[in-house]
Amino acid sequence: xxxxxxxxLRLLVGPFLFFLVIFAGIIWLNQALRIxxxxxxxxxxxxxxxxLSFYLLPKVxxxxxxxxxxSAAIYLTNRLYSESELVVIMSVGRSPALATLPYLxxxxxxxxxxxxxxxxxxxxxxxxxxxxxxxMSKEYLTQFIVEGEFNTPEKxxxxxxxxxxxxxxxxxxxxxxxxxxSTVVTHTATKGRIISDDVQPKLVLLNGSVQRYQRESGTLxxxxxxxxAYDLSQFAKDVQERRISARELSTLQLLSPKPxxxxxxxxxxxxxxxxxxxxxxxxxxxVVPVIGAIILISSGYDRSGFFLRIVLGVVFMVGINSxxxxxxxxxxxxxxxxxxxxxxxxLGIASGILLIKAGMADWKSGLKGIFxxxxxxx
Numbered sequence: 001x002x003x004x005x006x007x008x009l010r011l012l013v014g015p016f017l018f019f020l021v022i023f024a025g026i027i028w029l030n031q032a033l034r035i036x037x038x039x040x041x042x043x044x045x046x047x048x049x050x051x052l053s054f055y056l057l058p059k060v061x062x063x064x065x066x067x068x069x070x071s072a073a074i075y076l077t078n079r080l081y082s083e084s085e086l087v088v089i090m091s092v093g094r095s096p097a098l099a100t101l102p103y104l105x106x107x108x109x110x111x112x113x114x115x116x117x118x119x120x121x122x123x124x125x126x127x128x129x130x131x132x133x134x135x136m137s138k139e140y141l142t143q144f145i146v147e148g149e150f151n152t153p154e155k156x157x158x159x160x161x162x163x164x165x166x167x168x169x170x171x172x173x174x175x176x177x178x179x180x181x182s183t184v185v186t187h188t189a190t191k192g193r194i195i196s197d198d199v200q201p202k203l204v205l206l207n208g209s210v211q212r213y214q215r216e217s218g219t220l221x222x223x224x225x226x227x228x229a230y231d232l233s234q235f236a237k238d239v240q241e242r243r244i245s246a247r248e249l250s251t252l253q254l255l256s257p258k259p260x261x262x263x264x265x266x267x268x269x270x271x272x273x274x275x276x277x278x279x280x281x282x283x284x285x286x287v288v289p290v291i292g293a294i295i296l297i298s299s300g301y302d303r304s305g306f307f308l309r310i311v312l313g314v315v316f317m318v319g320i321n322s323x324x325x326x327x328x329x330x331x332x333x334x335x336x337x338x339x340x341x342x343x344x345x346x347l348g349i350a351s352g353i354l355l356i357k358a359g360m361a362d363w364k365s366g367l368k369g370i371f372x373x374x375x376x377x378x
Contacts, residue, residue: 039052052133055128058121062117065113069107073103074313086297100297104286107290154234155179158174172190173190187228192204203230205227209223246263254271254275269331280324287352288317320347323344
């Protein structure tokens with residue numbers, strides 16, 4: 001690699017990291033808002049929110065790496081043009097094909113990063129996220145055992161605890177049950193304690209009373225007690241069985257499922273689409289920075305700027321990504337062969353080659369014009 005290639009490659013790192021952080025932050029914020037609803041509805045703490053947010057990072061990073069690579073290539077190429085560095089580079093014999101070499105190397109680095117994310121880190125993080133959310137859905141006690149707040153674990157039931165402790169000790173307990181159309185039952189106790197056994201957790205109330213109000217007759221019956229066991233399992237939610245999705249499995253498991261393993265329960269089409277889509281994402285990471293650079297380099301210098309070319313480049317990349325989604329749907333729904341998934345990659349490579357050839361033709365004609373001017377008689 002020549003020194004000039006190392007120079008351009010080094011300049012690409014800064015914009016790439018900048019766009020990576022910006023785009024990842026935007027997408028992460030959008031995903032984190034959904035997690036807030038899950039955490040709040042299940043009565044979890046901020047630590048759980050931080051844990052779930054951490055599991056989102058690999059998937060978010062995988063999504064924004066190609067976007068950040070394309071944006072960095074566009075930004076740097078435009079900057080090199082505006083500061084006349086690229087004009088000088090090409091005027092001394094550096095062709096458009098050679099000028100895109102550092103972008104191609106940079107794309108190879110992005111491909112390695114995408115390979116690690118798509119094939120390893122993202123499946124692990126998705127598995128951890130799904131497991132944690134499934135555990136939270138089963139922890140129904142944390143949804144309504146909250147200190148100093150009125151909660152409704154079920155329609156017609158209101159529960160209040162004055163104070164709580166990690167050991168399960170409670171004070172100032174109030175349970176108001178209005179589910180029966182004829183009777184309102186209210187449990188009150190000065191103290192309580194959560195006791196978990198092998199079957200279901202129970203709430204033991206101490207020094208309290210049970211008040212039964214008959215709606216029709218308007219009578220109120222009060223029974224005092226020293227201790228009373230209250231069944232909390234009635235508020236347990238029906239949690240569906242945890243099912244493994246294709247996103248959670250490694251590429252090796254998807255392509256070579258073991259008999260009786262988690263991948264064997266999935267449809268062949270779902271496994272095939274997910275596995276090859278990961279390869280497509282990695283390959284597109286090589287193409288996008290080259291496209292971002294050559295779409296500006298191929299047409300030469302323009303005093304009016306490159307706004308229109310940049311817009312065309314963005315439209316082209318959006319079209320490539322949309323085509324990738326279309327191919328996924330086609331293979332999954334129509335049963336087409338998995339090779340169709342690589343059409344966006346082939347289109348991107350072909351477009352890059354055509355743009356480089358167009359740039360080479362303009363560059364050679366420009367050199368020819370220079371030589372003719374030098375040889376013209378005075």
